Amino acid sequence: MKKVLAFIICITITHCCYAQQAAIKGSVLDTLNHVKLSQTVVALLYAKDSTLYKFTRTNENGQFELNGLTGGRYLLMVTYPAFADYVEPLQLTDTSVLHFNKIMLTLKSRLLQEVVIQQKVAAIKIKGDTTEFNAASYKTQPNATVEDLLKKLPGIQVNNKGQITAQGEKVKKILVDGEEFFGDDPTLTTRNLRADMIDKVQLYDKKSDQAAFTGIDDGEKSKTINLQLREDKKKGYFGKIEAGAGTGGFYDNQAMVNLFRKKQKMAVYGIVSNTGKTGLNWDEREKFGLGNVGGSGFTEDGGIEIGGQIDDQEGWDGQYISEGYPLVQTGGLFYSKKWNQDKNNFTGSYKTLKMYVDGSNNSTTQYILPDTVYYNNVSRQFNNSILRNRASGNYEVQIDSSSSIKLMVDGGLDHKLTNGSYESVFLGGDSALVNSNRRNLSSTADIGSMNSNLLWRKKLKKKGRTISLNLAENYSRNNGNGSLYSEAVFYKGGVPDSLQKTDQYKTSNSETVNVNANLTYSEPLSAAASLIFNYGVNISNNHSNRNSFNRNAAGKYDDRDSLYSNDFAFNMLSHRGGISYGYTKKKIRITLGNNVEFTSYRQQDNYRDISRDRSFVNWYPRASMRYAFSQMKSLSFNFNGNTRQPGINQLQPIRTNDDPLNIYVGNPDLKPSFASSFSLSFNNHKVMEGRSLWVSLNYGTTANDFSERSIIDKNGRRTTQSVNVDGNKNARLGLGMNWELGSSALMLGYDLNGSYSRNTNFINDQLNVTQSNNGGLSVSFIANKEKVYDSYLRVNAAYNSSNSSVQKAIQTNFWTGTLEHNLQLFLPVKLILRSDLVYEIRQKTSVFTSNNNVILWNANISKKLGKKEALELELSVNDLLGQNIGFNRSVNANSVTQNTYSTIGRYGLLSLRWNFNKTGGSTSHE
DSSP states (O other), X not given: OHHHHHHHHHHHHHHHHHHTSEEEEEEEEETTTOOBOTTOEEEEEETTTOOEEEEEEOXXXXXXXXXXXXXXXXXXXXXXXXXXXXEEEEEEOTTOEEEEEEEEEOBGGGOOHHHHHHGGGGSEEEETTEXXXXXXXXXXXXXXXXXXXXXXXXXXXXXXXXXXXETTEEOOEEEETTEESSTTOHHHHHTTSBGGGEEEEEEEEEEOHHHHHHSSOOSOEEEEEEEEEOGGGSEEEEEEEEEEEEGGGOEEEEEEEXXXXXXXXXXXXXXXXXXXXXXXXXXXXXXXXXXXXXXXXXXXXXXXXXXXXXXXXXXXXXXXXXXXXXXXXXEEEEEEEEETTTTEEEEEEEEEEEEEEEEEEEXXXXXXXXXXEEEEEEEEEEEEEEEEEEEEEEEEEEEETTEEEEEEEEEXXXXXXXXXXXXXXXXXXXXXXXXXXXXXXXXXXXXXXXXEEEEEEEEOSXXXXXXXXXXXXXXXXXXXXXXXXXXXXXXXXXXXXXXXXEEEEEEEEEXXXXXXXXXXXXXXXXXSEEEEEEEEEEEEEEEEEEEEEEEOTTSXXXXXXXXXXXXXXXXXXXXXXXXXXXXXXXXXXXXXEEEEEEEEEEEEEXXXXXXXXXXXXXXXXXXXXXXXXXXXXXXXXXXXXXXXXXXXXXXXXXXXXXXTTEEEEOOTTOOXXXXXXXXXXXXXXXXXXXXXXXXXXXXXXXXXXEEEEEEEOTTSOEEEEEEEESOEXXXXXXXXXXXXXXXXXXXXXXXXXXXXXXXXXXXXXXXXXEEEEEEEEEEEEEEEETTTEEEEEEEEEEEEEEEETTEEEEEEEEEEEEEEEEEEEEETTTEEEEEEEEEEEEOOOSSOOSOXXXXXXXXXXXXXXXXXXXXXXXEEEESTTSOOOEEEEEEETTEEEEEEEOOOOOEEEEEEEEEEEEETTEEOOO
């Protein structure tokens, strides 16, 4: 009897619970033909984050039913191939029963404007670590570029140089359909590809090829944007041709032609201009090994600046970044092809550049010493030129379903000429003259490089078991010569006391060869876990020969100065092995690993016949974790430990006197440094509410970091040497948010950031600790109305503070601010008015007392011509108010520097631009 009673109670409770649950019923039809659509997907999503709650399919009569629903806020989404999605928000109670008798779906080809708005639900998607933006959800004007599109995406900023920051990090690569376009020259892609060709914009941290293959993180990442082209735009041609002439002798001529044939892409471009357009990529400096040594500081916009010594003779990296007046002649070719069912893939590019840059700059530096303060004022006139050639190619073949080979090759040749004339004065804290210097420096250099990488990958029979072999070589050489003439006058009591004259001819020859082999094996432990074992060998041979010759009484340069000459070899052999553990299951992904490296050095000073053998044990630990709360909300943590070896320019025991008042001395006793970096990030995208939130926290510390020991004598001469220090650390916090206001045409965003750095160096044999703080807030506002206006406003304020332990009473504190406004107005008769205004505010300090606030205003008016608006006549004015001055301010170790330089100012330009396009069967050219 008790069992029967219990059964009746259970049935009653179940019936009551079922009666209290909600249900949705309905049918789906084609709007045009009123045909019942069977097998249509009907999904119910949580409104708060658009994740799936329940789904079903319609039956043969187009009917559906969702039962057993709990109360809450939902989105009903109905999808069927070739038809536009139907989306409707719902509010259910526990007893709701909703009937949708006829849900009408519309063919995408007949989509009305009202339905397009509903498509905004798919504006942003999160796929694992990838944030994907639907390009069609962000309105751009006809003939807009990819750069115009990127400026509209939440969490992405593009500065006036074309550099891109995404979610607080700099974007290193721009890919097109997963491939590099013109090598790694991002601005050629973002400023020449059309926005209407893009289907999806994917933002993610690109892993190494090895990590992507095994699925286990190896710590190598770079923030990357991949532009996924629309299928209908992969066949045809497009491009632009532009010619412009203006006042003051300025001109700007550009052309780019792209030809896409499904699996083939071809492109050619050319630029002849003196307006500052070069087509150079963002980080050429890093590729050519022009790294610095020394402590780090921060620039006026909060960026970290690494201090240290770079020879004036070799220091110019062949780029133009606003300093001086350039003349550029550059061009390039690009080709890619996939064939044999995409089993074979080839990409190749070639670029050439001829550039001349001349100009001047003036700098003021405050040196903070333990017992006094010095001021150094330097003016420079320069005239530089470079002829650069670059080629790169990648070839990948899928041998069978389990193995592939990928070959990557790149190389280049530079011929560089530099000439500089310098005048400087060195003042004591009481403004008394300490020294003055007139100096001329010229050099010629030929720089070559050749790099290759071969990667073989094989999947074995057991799922998850793989083996791969990576072979790489890097070769570079630098052959140069030049001359130095300097006259330095030293003062006592404001009266000339002595003269130091330097008249030398210099030669410099260096060569580096690196060969690396790495074998990797992965073994699955379960469906979710696996281990990776790796072993590698690296051989690095470096040789540097530098000579300085004094001028003799007969006027010939044949007296070698042994103090400033050297013949030095630095060879390294290392064995590296390690193990990594990876775990991936549903919402969580974990990677743990460590490598150990045994490194042997041989340092050979050939001039002095001194050799030295050294050995080190280096560690490379790493860990990462990612937890996905939902498809659009995740938390990630990363840790990386990395050992960095000193370079030959830091190790070789040579004194460098390209500036006789600032001597650099190598240090053969340098040890490798070990850097630990931690990062924590949180991302949350609420698509239906049009909101995006991201938070990132980074912390790093370095043991045996490379810093400086500087001695400044009573005559103002500075001698600097690289040394190892401990205690260097930095931290950075970034927070950003974007959300729509009322509609997709209005968007508000803000970014909050702060940073702290602690850097150690030695000043006149006294330990100096420099602590720097920076905080900033920016607010942006985007508003647009199609064919009426397009407006972008950003306001930024930052506070910078720095103090050194050797003079705690002296602090460097200043505010900077930026107001940026971009506006497009679409006027009658196809006229477009554009305005780009930047107001830069820089607070005066006790050292820098001049007013450097400027308003940079560029404006143009253009008229579209022709039915397809492919022709455009434009009248533009650069620096409308004539206030453009080159300016930057930086804090570094125990010095603060302000630099002003000549740069392109006001001019007018009349241009004719032809945007032609014939892709996907459509034609937009005349």
